[in-house]
Amino acid sequence: MAHQLRHTVNCSLLFTELPLLERPAAAKQAGFGAVEFWWPFVEAVPPDRQVDAFVTAITDAGVQLTGLNFFAGDMPGGDRGLVSWPKRAGEFRDNVDVVVGIGQRLGTAGFNALYGNRLDDVSAAEQDELAIENLAIAARAAGRVGATVLLEPVSGADRYPLLTAADALAVIDRVDVPNLGLLADLYHLAVNGDDVERVIADHTNRIAHVQIADAPGRGEPGSGTLPLDQQLTALEAHGYTGWVGLEYKPSTSTDECFGWLPFERR
Numbered sequence: 001m002a003h004q005l006r007h008t009v010n011c012s013l014l015f016t017e018l019p020l021l022e023r024p025a026a027a028k029q030a031g032f033g034a035v036e037f038w039w040p041f042v043e044a045v046p047p048d049r050q051v052d053a054f055v056t057a058i059t060d061a062g063v064q065l066t067g068l069n070f071f072a073g074d075m076p077g078g079d080r081g082l083v084s085w086p087k088r089a090g091e092f093r094d095n096v097d098v099v100v101g102i103g104q105r106l107g108t109a110g111f112n113a114l115y116g117n118r119l120d121d122v123s124a125a126e127q128d129e130l131a132i133e134n135l136a137i138a139a140r141a142a143g144r145v146g147a148t149v150l151l152e153p154v155s156g157a158d159r160y161p162l163l164t165a166a167d168a169l170a171v172i173d174r175v176d177v178p179n180l181g182l183l184a185d186l187y188h189l190a191v192n193g194d195d196v197e198r199v200i201a202d203h204t205n206r207i208a209h210v211q212i213a214d215a216p217g218r219g220e221p222g223s224g225t226l227p228l229d230q231q232l233t234a235l236e237a238h239g240y241t242g243w244v245g246l247e248y249k250p251s252t253s254t255d256e257c258f259g260w261l262p263f264e265r266r
Helices: 022-027 048-061 086-106 124-143 165-176 186-191 196-206 226-235
Strands: 007-008 034-037 066-071 110-113 148-153 181-183 206-211 244-248
Touching: 007 066, 007 148, 022 034, 022 048, 022 086, 034 226, 066 244, 086 110, 086 124, 110 181, 110 186, 110 206, 124 148, 124 165, 148 165, 148 206, 165 196, 181 186, 181 196, 186 196, 186 206, 196 206, 196 226, 206 226
Parallel strands: 007 034, 007 244, 034 066, 066 110, 110 148, 148 181, 181 206, 206 244
Antiparallel strands: none
16 A cells, blocks of 8 residues: 555444444554544434543543544434434534534544435425535534534435535535535445546545545445555545545454554554
């Protein structure tokens, strides 16, 4: 591997053999100094003791929390975010304060805001208007702790409207705040048919976070056919210095599935 980018382990997809609060320590033991999570609680505003336990698990493990998702609804049930859902706007906004509070305690630099699926009873234009408003609110709150809000194209969700980097960048342009950036998940972009090499060549300066998985299958690098190494090398060459989130489903145990990455590069 040619690139020198740093890796962060997504503990919502990796180390799922363990209870959630044990995963940061397992990542540290596997040689990693950083982790990221989807929203790790059941509701938008969890009890303080749950938040405290999560923060403690990160600090006790001695890892950096590089990224955290805003509450995204019922992910296993198919929800993909609340940013553009009128009936749940209050929930999203209440969640912003919790996310930013955790980020402030742990020095987290990136918060991922899943846009939300299209709804039957609300027009796309109305959903988009609300999304612009909510993303601006989230970005202003994140800005107070020096963090960036991330917007991500996603695959595998039929009603999710942001499929390509261009789709997400168009929204980012409409919101027009400095600390809203593109989350380039190279797996989702590839599966959705985006030209990943072109995205890297044209838009690296707008990419605030990168995640990887191989395709087909969303497994570890080397389990599929994506030229991830080449793409990460190109990102670095174009000036990307941020984290690379390992957001994949291990084809074996989590510990075994890191074989592609030498210990000293973790």
